[in-house]
Amino acid sequence: MTEDMKIDHFTDDMRLMAGEAAALMKSLSNQARLMILCQLVGGEHSVAALEKNLNTKQPNVSQQLARLRMEGYVQARRDGRTIYYSLADDRVISVIKNLHATFCPT
């Protein structure tokens, strides 16, 4: 592999991927959303359970969840009046785990 084989030209495909990746980054760029997703790595949680850990109000949690749901990063399941959220995208799991490894000390 020669030196000039390094990435110094982006194909349309690569631009597309960069766009998708940037979109995911945008979803993770909010502390509340990031913490929500971080919790969901440990399994599904109800809205109330998620709310307890963020110091924000319920409507805000629901708003962030609605956004993550629209983007396909989480999914919802209803049981009675409780709604449980869980991760729905492997790429999200991958990125969150990597963030945890790089930002959280042992």
Next chain:
Amino acid sequence: MTEDMKIDHFTDDMRLMAGEAAALMKSLSNQARLMILCQLVGGEHSVAALEKNLNTKQPNVSQQLARLRMEGYVQARRDGRTIYYSLADDRVISVIKNLHATFCPT
């Protein structure tokens, strides 16, 4: 490790880390910035070289670079009239490489 040892409570320290991670995510949430950083994984590049691959104008590239520089994610080196940029934060490298692995097919 018992089931209830999973993350269902955030310490102040964890909130801090989440904030920092979210800040990095915000920097990566722009396609141009993401592509710039992606190129820089392969080593330092001049502004003109970076510009060639993004379809945006020079001032925009410089603006994004200025932001990344202020945040400490990249560093600049002058040689004559050319300025070479390179990555300055290991966490950025880690995240970018992970993104490449998850988003870019072999």
Next chain:
DNA sequence: GGGTAAATATATCAATATTGATATGTGTAA
């Protein structure tokens, strides 16, 4: 069934931030 409370969702909105474009400034080489 009617009424009420719990759990969550949606609507709206003002404040603030981000975006990329245009114009102009700065430093260096020839």
Next chain:
DNA sequence: TTACACATATCAATATTGATATATTTACCC
């Protein structure tokens, strides 16, 4: 002193944010 490589200033358009208010869905009790 002209051109090249890059930086900065400014600005209008657009997007994001979290807050408040209200609606929806389900459970429960009478």
